[in-house]
Amino acid sequence: MNREAIQFAKILKKSGHSLTDPRKRLFKLLGSGKAMSVNEIVSALPYDRSTIYRTLELFQKLGIVVEVHLGWKHKFELSDMFQHHHHHLTCINCGKVLPLKEDKELENSIAHLSSRSSFKPVDHQLEIRGFCMNCQNKY
Ligand SMILES: [Zn+2]
Ligand SMILES: [Zn+2]
Missing domain, CATH: 3.30.1490.190 (Ferric-uptake regulator, C-terminal dimerisarion domain)
Structure with a gap:
């Protein structure tokens, strides 16, 4: 695991959340550094929309992910903690x-x-x- 992945695992653990597959894969996906919309995330990962929304919501609450408004779209990317x-x-x-x-x-x-x-x-x-x-x- 690289430094970012270790920090990510620590944040989850400290807040009492386990490192589930959807969480791991969403973090890895956004780790590419590209801001992504919910639709782009849904089509890149094998999980349903509500799982993606729940995971994004948790990540936002924990400061792992930030929502950015680009043009008329809402996108998500890793916070300054990770990039x-x-x-x-x-x-x-x-x-x-x-x-x-x-x-x-x-x-x-x-x-x-x-x-x-x-x-x-x-x-x-x-x-x-x-x-x-x-x-x-x-x-
Ligand atoms: Zn252009
Ligand atoms: Zn700035």
């Missing part, structure tokens, strides 16, 4: 989602602007909408 903090570039034509690598200056600005409003940020999401390289020429 580098990043933002999303969403193509409004084909729906492709690309990660925008973490940038210190941007992160510092967000922290700075929040504190100027006497706000203590816990986390944030940022989505930039536009056209991917393939779609740019079509419009």
Whole structure:
């Protein structure tokens, strides 16, 4: 098991949950780093929709997974606990989602602007909408 998988097993154990197959496989699937919709997850795993929903709900509660709003879709991805903090570039034509690598200056600005409003940020999401390289020429 890699570091992430060990941490994942620990979180489940600490909260009194066992490492079932659906939990293991969903974690592994999202471990690819791609944000996925419920439909994409349902078609990638051999479990019914209610099992997937229940597992996602548990993962969200435990902070393993976060829900991200990309375009008009809700997608799920592993939290910053398991992957580098990043933002999303969403193509409004084909729906492709690309990660925008973490940038210190941007992160510092967000922290700075929040504190100027006497706000203590816990986390944030940022989505930039536009056209991917393939779609740019079509419009
Ligand atoms: Zn595109
Ligand atoms: Zn950020």
